[in-house]
Structures are given as structure tokens and as C-alpha cells.
Amino acid sequence: MSVYPEARFLTSAHEATQFVADAGAEVAFAGRSNAGKSSAINKIVNRRSFARTSKSPGRTQLVNFFSLGFDRRLVDLPGYGYAKVAQSMRDHWQRLLEDYFRSRESLAGTFLIVDSRRMLGDFDWMMLEWCDSIDCSVHILLTKADKLKKREADQALSAARRELADAATVQLFSATRGMGLEPARKRLDALLEGGKT
Numbered sequence: 748m749s750v751y752p753e754a755r756f757l758t759s760a761h762e763a764t765q766f767v768a769d770a771g772a773e774v775a776f777a778g779r780s781n782a783g784k785s786s787a788i789n790k791i792v793n794r795r796s797f798a799r800t801s802k803s804p805g806r807t808q809l810v811n812f813f814s815l816g817f818d819r820r821l822v823d824l825p826g827y828g829y830a831k832v833a834q835s836m837r838d839h840w841q842r843l844l845e846d847y848f849r850s851r852e853s854l855a856g857t858f859l860i861v862d863s864r865r866m867l868g869d870f871d872w873m874m875l876e877w878c879d880s881i882d883c884s885v886h887i888l889l890t891k892a893d894k895l896k897k898r899e900a901d902q903a904l905s906a907a908r909r910e911l912a913d914a915a916t917v918q919l920f921s922a923t924r925g926m927g928l929e930p931a932r933k934r935l936d937a938l939l940e941g942g943k944t
């Protein structure tokens with residue numbers, strides 16, 4: 748049974764004019780290319796191929812909007828930090844991300860997706876600053892935790908908590924094993940419920 752039975756794809760936006768109506772509440776999934784944003788969305792809504800995933804970075808190139816029903820949405824953002832694309836394409840993504848964070852009144856929170864083996868990079872810190880500047884709460888999923896031994900995963904979590912202090916909440920997550928799934932859903936629901944209408 749689906750946890751979000753009303754979940755459905757809405758649209759892919761190539762530019763800000765194509766964003767869906769800015770009403771209700773939405774949570775954006777941001778993070779480095781290939782960190783596991785689309786996989787996390789699929790696991791959370793319990794659908795195998797809801798958001799498209801890929802072994803090669805740069806799969807999600809558009810801003811993808813999904814409805815969870817009742818004017819609640821998830822937004823799969825293009826991944827940043829992928830070097831192998833043309834500069835013009837990277838500029839376009841950056842502008843799209845900036846337009847998104849600047850304009851969305853319905854943005855209730857951001858899930859920042861970080862590979863637990865790589866930890867936070869410069870772009871992630873920039874994202875935290877952006878979110879802070881618009882008063883948007885951030886929850887970090889340290890993904891692919893299944894690839895770490897338990898002790899390493901615990902160390903990654905403590906290190907992230909130390910570095911972040913109160914800049915964001917953080918948890919371990921694995922889309923393949925379902926680790927951290929319930930806390931992630933709880934946080935998502937809390938953000939969506941506390942969201943502006």
C-alpha cells in the first residue's frame with residue numbers, strides 16, 4: 748500500500764515560468780548530482796520509478812513537481828556540482844535553482860541530500876546559506892548509508908551534527924535498505940504541515 752496514495756507527477760519545468768501554481772506547501776529535494784535525491788523521493792513515497800534515477804550523474808535536469816494530494820508537493824531539483832556538462836548548461840541550472848529558491852512562497856522546507864561517503868561540499872554549504880537567508884528549514888539525509896559499516900555511518904552522523912550545529916537537522920538514510928525511512932517521512936510531514944498556505 749502506498750503511504751502517499753494521492754502521489755502523482757505534475758510537471759517538469761525548464762524555466763521559472765513553468766513552475767506549478769505557488770499555493771499550499773512543498774518540500775524541495777536538493778543536493779549534489781548523483782547523491783540520491785530521486786531515489787530518496789521514490790523510497791519515501793514508496794513507488795519504484797516515480798522520480799527518474801540513474802547511475803550517471805545529471806539525470807534530473809529540470810525542476811520536477813510531484814503532488815502528494817491536498818496541495819502538498821515534493822520537488823526534485825537538478826543536482827549541482829556535476830562537472831561534465833557544458834558551462835552554459837550549468838549556468839542554466841544555477842539560474843533555475845536561484846529562481847526556485849527566490850520565488851517559492853509555498854516552500855516549507857528543504858531536504859538536502861548528501862552522500863554519506865562524501866559529506867558536505869561547498870555547494871551544500873551554499874545551499875544551507877541560501878535556505879537560511881530565506882528562513883527555510885533544512886533536513887539533511889546522509890544517503891547511501893548502506894555502503895558504510897555501522898561504525899563508519901555513526902561517525903559520519905556525529906561529524907555532520909558537529910559541523911552543522913543548529914544549521915540543519917540530519918539523519919542517516921538508505922534508499923536501497925529503507926534505513927531512516929520513518930524519521931524521514933515524519934520530518935517531511937511535519938514540514939508540509941507547518942508550511943505556509
Ligand SMILES: Nc1nc2c(ncn2[C@@H]2O[C@H](COP(=O)(O)OP(=O)(O)OP(=O)(O)O)[C@@H](O)[C@H]2O)c(=O)[nH]1
Nearest residue numbers: 780781782783784785786800801805806807826922
Ligand atoms: N547503495 C545505494 N545506492 C543508492 C542509494 N540512493 C541512490 N543510490 C544510487 O545512486 C545513483 C544515483 O541516484 P539518483 O537517485 O538518480 O541520484 P540524484 O541525486 O537524483 O541524481 P541527479 O538527478 O543526477 O542529480 C543510482 O545509481 C542509485 O541507484 C542508496 O541509498 N544506496
Ligand SMILES: [Mg+2]
Nearest residue numbers: 784785806807
Ligand atoms: Mg535525480
